[in-house]
Amino acid sequence: MSPWVYVAIIVVSTVASDVLQSWEMKRQGEVMDFGIGRLLRTLLSKTPLVASVVFLAISFYAFLALLQVADLSFAVPATALSLVAETILARLLLKETVTPARWAGTALVALGVYLLAH
Amino acid sequence: MPVSNSRLVRKTRWFAAIVVATNVLGNFALSWGMKHGAAFDGSPLSFVLVVFDPWVLAGIALLAGWVLSRMALLSWADLSYVIPVTSIGFVLNAIMGALFLQETISPLRWLGTFCIVGGTVLVGLTAPKTEP
Numbered sequence: 153m154s155p156w157v158y159v160a161i162i163v164v165s166t167v168a169s170d171v172l173q174s175w176e177m178k179r180q181g182e183v184m185d186f187g188i189g190r191l192l193r194t195l196l197s198k199t200p201l202v203a204s205v206v207f208l209a210i211s212f213y214a215f216l217a218l219l220q221v222a223d224l225s226f227a228v229p230a231t232a233l234s235l236v237a238e239t240i241l242a243r244l245l246l247k248e249t250v251t252p253a254r255w256a257g258t259a260l261v262a263l264g265v266y267l268l269a270h
Numbered sequence: 271m272p273v274s275n276s277r278l279v280r281k282t283r284w285f286a287a288i289v290v291a292t293n294v295l296g297n298f299a300l301s302w303g304m305k306h307g308a309a310f311d312g313s314p315l316s317f318v319l320v321v322f323d324p325w326v327l328a329g330i331a332l333l334a335g336w337v338l339s340r341m342a343l344l345s346w347a348d349l350s351y352v353i354p355v356t357s358i359g360f361v362l363n364a365i366m367g368a369l370f371l372q373e374t375i376s377p378l379r380w381l382g383t384f385c386i387v388g389g390t391v392l393v394g395l396t397a398p399k400t401e402p
Contacts, residue, residue: 170349170353171349173340173341173344174344174348174349174352177341177342177344177345178344178345180345181345181346182345182346183341183342183345183346186342188338191338191341191342192338194341195337195338195341201341205337208337212333213317216300216304216310216317216320217310217312219300219301219304219305220304220309220310220311223367223371223373228297228360228363228364232360235353235354235357238349238350238353239349239350239353239354242348242349242350242353243350246348246349246350248348248349248350248400249400250350251396251400253392253393253395253396254350254351254354254393254396256389256392257354257388257389257390257391257392257393257394257396258350258353258354258389258393259389260385260386260388260389260392261354261357261360261385261386261389261390261393262389263382263385263389264357264360264361264381264382264383264384264385264386264387264388264389265357265360265382265386266382267378267379267381267382267385268360268361268364268379268382268383268386
């Protein structure tokens with residue numbers, strides 16, 4: 153299979169995973185107790201977090217498959233599209249204030265990740 | 271309030287560092303295991319065999335730490351902050367690839383590296399949390 157099929161699967165599932173996780177954790181409020189058991193219980197008891205782990209697992213499985221047909225230095229940068237998509241969704245769905253400095257920084261990172269693929 | 275802001279910034283820096291370290295080391299261990307261990311052909315059986323490679327197991331444990339620390343970080347920091355700031359991991363991944371996996375870093379890749387570092391610093395200087 154073309155490496156780009158894996159890349160597409162990775163990007164879509166990564167974006168879904170991160171947006172779900174950020175949305176639910178914002179609702180939970182600032183974590184003060186960092187016990188692994190407590191974090192795990194939170195992770196397993198909230199549907200959006202369970203869904204985010206399922207998407208992460210899909211992304212992980214596709215990433216393992218991609219590493220078999222491409223270098224790590226292609227595999228990681230090729231997923232850079234998710235950076236921009238996630239920032240747009242953070243603004244639209246999570247109602248975050250994305251300041252000009254954040255847009256500029258995110259664009260710079262995405263450009264850098266793209267260049268890293270060459 | 272400045273006091274609680276500096277507390278939140280310090281906590282954010284620590285967690286961002288943990289998130290990046292577990293991600294980079296986890297990716298590296300996985301990549302090493304995939305290249306030197308059992309072959310993965312996409313079938314569920316080969317997936318199980320690959321998962322029991324020690325390097326792959328170490329990678330999975332590190333990535334589990336990555337998920338939990340990132341989950342905690344996202345409870346107080348914005349996604350649009352966490353994403354670019356933890357992207358410094360891309361640079362470290364590339365350096366690990368060059369040092370240990372014999373992947374080459376061309377001048378364009380170095381340029382990309384500087385862009386990522388610049389973007390990370392730029393976003394890192396903004397407040398981690400924008401809403402009340």
